Amino acid sequence: AQSVAQPEDQVNVAEGNPLTVKCTYSVSGNPYLFWYVQYPNRGLQFLLKYITGDNLVKGSYGFEAEFNKSQTSFHLKKPSALVSDSALYFCAVRDGGHAGKSTFGDGTTLTVKP
Amino acid sequence: NAGVMQNPRHLVRRRGQEARLRCSPMKGHSHVYWYRQLPEEGLKFMVYLQKENIIDESGMPKERFSAEFPKEGPSILRIQQVVRGDSAAYFCASSPQTGPRETQYFGPGTRLLVL
Numbered sequence: 001a002q003s004v005a006q007p008e009d010q011v012n013v014a015e016g017n018p019l020t021v022k023c024t025y026s027v028s029g030n031p032y033l034f035w036y037v038q039y040p041n042r043g044l045q046f047l048l049k050y051i052t053g054d055n056l057v058k059g060s061y062g063f064e065a066e067f068n069k070s071q072t073s074f075h076l077k078k079p080s081a082l083v084s085d086s087a088l089y090f091c092a093v094r095d096g097g098h099a100g101k102s103t104f105g106d107g108t109t110l111t112v113k114p
Numbered sequence: 115n116a117g118v119m120q121n122p123r124h125l126v127r128r129r130g131q132e133a134r135l136r137c138s139p140m141k142g143h144s145h146v147y148w149y150r151q152l153p154e155e156g157l158k159f160m161v162y163l164q165k166e167n168i169i170d171e172s173g174m175p176k177e178r179f180s181a182e183f184p185k186e187g188p189s190i191l192r193i194q195q196v197v198r199g200d201s202a203a204y205f206c207a208s209s210p211q212t213g214p215r216e217t218q219y220f221g222p223g224t225r226l227l228v229l
Contacts, residue, residue: 032215043118043205043220044157051215090156100147100162100170102218107156 002027006105013081021076021108023091030096033074038088081112118221126227127196135191135224139208146189151203196228
């Protein structure tokens with residue numbers, strides 16, 4: 001079984017400040033972790049993924065995420081937030097032993113205020 | 115290279131009618147996944163298909179729902195005798211090959227409203 005928790009429904013930050021969107025996961029095998037962003041009435045856009053290697057993963061639009069095995073976390077970060085980063089963010093996990101099915105968190109709405 | 119295409123983007127049906135949702139994967143992608151997003155919720159996996167084969171349908175409701183990905187043409191998610199609880203956004207994703215490392219690329223979704 002696999003599961004994802006995004007403990008915050010909403011995150012509010014001021015433009016220019018750093019942002020963090022939290023994600024914790026549970027899988028029985030090796031975790032493969034993904035972040036997606038969804039703008040209103042749009043599909044999901046891939047941001048970044050962790051498969052293996054460096055715990056700090058860099059992705060699109062200046063986002064990065066840090067894989068922490070001991071805390072089973074994969075928090076999304078950005079050093080300086082933009083108003084245009086305001087959107088719905090989803091963390092997803094896949095069990096390394098299985099293809100196909102991804103399990104998504106319920107999403108975190110990020111609002112960046114000018 | 116066009117992305118994942120879904121149509122229609124919006125679909126309105128009355129209770130008891132059938133809904134057909136289409137998904138054309140990205141060029142070169144032979145693996146398709148369907149997810150459902152209920153209001154205020156995350157995406158829930160429904161089914162994973164390769165050409166002419168259903169690989170994993172563990173998330174599909176046992177009745178009224180079916181999916182196919184024929185040798186030619188788009189993947190189809192079919193909902194028979196729709197009920198109000200079927201109202202949701204249905205997203206299709208595709209990947210070039212299978213494997214847990216593969217990134218799934220999503221279409222814009224079909225928003226189904228059942229009256």
